[in-house]
Amino acid sequence: VTAINGNFRLMGVIGDPIKQARTPDNINPIFEARGAAMVCIPLNIPAAHLATVWAGLKGVKNLAGFGVTLPHKQSALALCDSLDPLAERVGAVNVVRREADGGFRGYQFDGLGFVNGLRTEGHDPAGREALMVGAGGAAMAIAFALVEAGVTRLAIANRTMEKARDIADQVNRVTGSEIAVAERAEPKPGQLLVNATSLGLNPDDALPFDPALIDDTMTVAEVIAKPEETRLLALARDRGAKVHSGIHMIRGQAQLIADHLIAVGS
Template sequence: ALAVNGSTKIMGVIGDPIAQVMTPTTINPIFAARGANIVCVPLHIDARELDTAWAGLKALRNLIGFGITLPHKQAALALCDSLDPLAKRVGAVNLVRREADGTFRGYQFDGKGFVRGLKAQGHTLSGSHCLMVGAGGAAIAIAFALAEEGAASLTIANRTRTKAEELADAVNRAMGRSFARAGDPRPTPGEIIINATSLGLSASDPLPIDASLVDETMLVAEVIAKPEVTPLLQAAHARGARVHSGIHMIRGQVDLIAAHIAEVQTDS
C-alpha cells in the first residue's frame, strides 16, 4: 500500500485532458518496489495556464519532476531551464526533472520506450523495414529511435506531407545515412507498420492505413495505449498480422523514468 508522509517527494504528470494518463498507475508500483518515498499524481493544466502552473511547479520544493503529455510537450521546450540533447533534437519534452541545482531540465523517453516495448515483446527492429504513419511529436521520437536501433529503412507517411519530408531529412542528416523517406501509407509484405498518429483515440476515427493491404507477414504497432486494442489492431489481427499495443511504449519507458527521476535527491 502507498504510504504518503511528510517526507514524500512528488512527481507530477501534466496534461489536458488528464484522466487517461497511465503514468501514475504504472510508475507508483515501481517507486514502491524501489523503496523510493515518491508518489506520482496527475496534474490537470490547461494550455493557456501552462506558464502560471510552471512557476507553481517550480515553487513546490518537494516536487522532483513531472511527466508531460498532450498538449504541453512542445510548449515545455521553451520553459525548461536546460534540455537534454535528445529532447532538443526531437523538439518535445516528455519528462522534466528538477536537477540538484534546482533547475528544470527537459528529457525525452518516448522513442526509447517504443523500441524497448517492442523488444520486450520479442520483436526485432534491427534490419527491419518500417512504415510509420504520422510525423508529430511521438513519430519524431520513434523515427530517431528506429534509426539508432539499426532498422534498415523507414517510410514516413503523414497527412501533411511536408512534415514527413522534413522528418526524413532530419533523421538522415543526424544518422549520416539514407534511411528514411516520405511516402504513402501503403503497407508492403514483411514490414513493421507503426501508427504514430492520434487516429484511433476516438472510436469514430478512420484507420490510418488501408487495412485490406495488411497480411500475416506484417507486424502492426500502435502508439495509442487507450484503448489498448485499437480498431487498427483489431483489423490487423483479423488479417493474421502480429499486433503490438501502445501500452508497451509506456511500459518500455516507465522503469527508465522512475530510475532517472529518483536519481536526484533535492532538499525540501
C-alpha cells in the same frame, strides 16, 4: 499507493485535459516495487497558467520532476533551464527532472519508451524494415528512436506530406540516416508497421493502413493506448500479423522514467 508520508518525493504529470493520463497508474507500482518513497500525481494545468505553475513548481523542494503531456510538450522547451540533446532534436519535452543543482532539465522519452516496449514484447526493431504513418510529435520521437535502434530502412507516410518530409530531413541531418518519405502507406512483407497518428482513438476513425495489405510476416505497432486494441490491431491480428498495443509505449516509458527520477536525490 500505500502510506504517503513526509519523506516522499513527488512526480507530477502536467496536461490539459489530464483524465486520460496513464502515467500515474503505470509508474506508481514501479516506484513501489523499487522501494522508492515517491508518488506520481496528475496535475490539470491549462496552457494559460503553464508559466505561472512552472515557476511555482520550482519552489516545491520535494518535487523530483514531472511528466509533460498535451498541450505542453512544445511550450515546455522554452521553460526548461537546460535540455537533454534528444529533447532538443525532437523539439518536445515529455519529462522534466530537477537536477542536483536545482535546475529543471527537459528530456524526451516517447521514442525510447516505444522501442523499449517493442523489445520487452519480443518485437525488437533492429535489422527490420519499418513503415510509419504519421508525422506529428510522437512520430518525430519514434523516428529518432527507430533509427537509433537499428532499423535497416524507415519510410514515413502522412496525410500532410511536408510534415513527413520535415521529420525525414531532421532525423537524416542529425543521424546521417536515409529515412524516406512514402507517398502511400503500402505495407511490404516483413515490415514493422507503425501507426503514429491519432487515428484509432475513436472507433469510427479511418484506418492508417489498408488491412488487405497486411499479412502474417508483419508486426503492427500502435501509439494509441486507449483502446488497448484498436480496430487496426484487431484487423491485423485477424490477418495473422503480430500486434503491439500503444499501452506498451506507456509501460516502456514508465520503467525508464522511474529509473531516471529515482536516480537524483535519493
